[in-house]
Amino acid sequence: MTDVLIVGAGPAGLSAAISCAERGLKVTVVDEFMKPGGRLLGQLHQEPNGTWWNGIEESAKLQNKAVSLGVDIKLGISVYDIKQSAYGWIVYTSSGVQEVPALLLATGAAETAAPIPGWTLPGVMSIGAAQVMTNVHRVRVGMRGIIVGINVLSIAIARELQLAGIDIAAMVLPAKNILNKDAGDPQKVMQSMLRLGHLAPSPILRLGSGLMRYSPLQTWGLRLYPKHGFKIWGIPIQLRKAALAIEGEEKVESVQLAELTPDGEIVAHSKRSVPVDFVCMAGSLYPLAELAAVAGCPFRFIPELGGHVPLHNAQMQTPLNGLFVAGNITGIESAKVAAAQGTVAGISIAAFHKASGTDVELQRAVEHVRAMREQALIQFHPQVAEGRRHIETMYADA
Structure with missing residues (x-):
């Protein structure tokens, strides 16, 4: 007993x-x-x-x-x-x-996912599943991928995947929908990202994140945010881009991305497809x-x-x-x-x-x-x- x-x-x-x-x-x-x-x-x-x-x-x-x-x-x-x-x-x-x-x-x-069209294709997985496959089972989840969802968890695991020799083409937001309201909002994601400024590998990024905690600067920060994002450990963090859909016939072949306004609206005529062989969905x-x-x-x-x-x-x-x-x-x-x-x-x-x-x-x-x-x-x-x-x-x- x-x-x-x-x-x-x-x-x-x-x-x-x-x-x-x-x-x-x-x-x-x-x-x-x-x-x-x-x-x-x-x-x-x-x-x-x-x-x-x-x-x-x-x-x-x-x-x-x-x-x-x-x-x-x-x-x-x-x-x-x-x-x-x-x-x-x-x-x-x-x-x-x-x-x-x-x-x-x-x-x-x-985990909760941030669903977008195509997220049931083979090659799409949660960010936690990618972590377990890589660090526990020692199985590479792919050669080049995109992480959809920018948060505490996804940034930490992106680095772990990179250390395993996996190319992270970009970290982007999910397109806004009824389930992705906050996860697809650039300003809300930026506010959560600022709490991670102390983890940035560059002193300039750490200083910038500290200054950006002042609310009046955040709107300007989003308007001036680089088109290709900031890089942390060489990984582009793209707050002004969203994944609209995951594309492929029998497995992941590409992700359709679009540029966003500071308010999270899709910029007209900005859609393009980026070739990848896996996608990680990073919710909460x-x-x-x-x-x-x-x-x-x-x-x-x-x-x-x-x-x-x-x-x-x-x-x-x-x-x-x-x-x-x-x-x-x-x-x-x-x-x-x-x-x-x-x-x-x-x-x-x-x-x-x-x-x-x-x-x-x-x-x-x-x-x-x-x-x-x-x-x-x-x-x-x-x-x-x-x-x-x-x-x-x-x-x-x-």
Whole structure:
């Protein structure tokens, strides 16, 4: 019999498993993927101090520590139903049914695409799929491609694809439609891009992005934005161009681009086709929270956290007895924040099991999450700290 079942072997789930096991609990982790690590597996980037963050290595460290503490990690297993019981939780999986007193959902996030005509052709994939294919499976997704969608996620992964020897012809906006209103708006995309100015490889670009944070300059900045965009790591970032359609008979052959006005309207007679053999669609991320819904957990809509999230407090507790959440299911943030949340959840679960000495540890762990958030190199949503305060206040008032 296990003391806690953790669904999700990403940074949050593995960190929680370690935290629980260190406090004497028997822990089982299940994940539907064939390797532990979750989104860590695809991550590869350079930190400001020059060191490289290798997600595969970080995942291996967490896995090895968890296994050394006796954590049972079961892979290739899906969870499809959850029911509350007098004992705790009945969890239905593809390998059988298990009843546990405590359950942690660390299911992470999923991608939303920015659809345009032709996006179902072979050779079109989400930006996250390209990351996994390249960094995890070591499979080149193509020789020359275009990324449709300019945001935090796509810029980071564009660099990873480039490091694998893949030519990124351009990063462009999707054409505006009912689903792509913000993603296809040059001014809104520019505002989100300015938050990434500190990552620019050139001091001139960093200075320019700092000056452009002043709203009166942003309109002028868009009007004067170079026709072929600015280049970061040699990749053209084209805020004034949009992908209208992906073209090809049986697979991707080209992308039809058009120039945009500062307001995001298509410039007449500016359409042209650019030959490529793959396209990455880069939308946004949202909390993968279906299992929490199945469990009957109440939700709140918090845009700053990425959408609908399970109601929870800073200790990663939900209003349902014995049900905990951690990681991107609670809001879209970095892997480092997710891991810190996992540690909090593990201590909370230990306290749920009446482990001694958890009060001070829990407070320190909660403060560590906040510190990691403040130090984060990239914020997916600029008001994430405000979103966290909102959800914690809602939990207290529930």
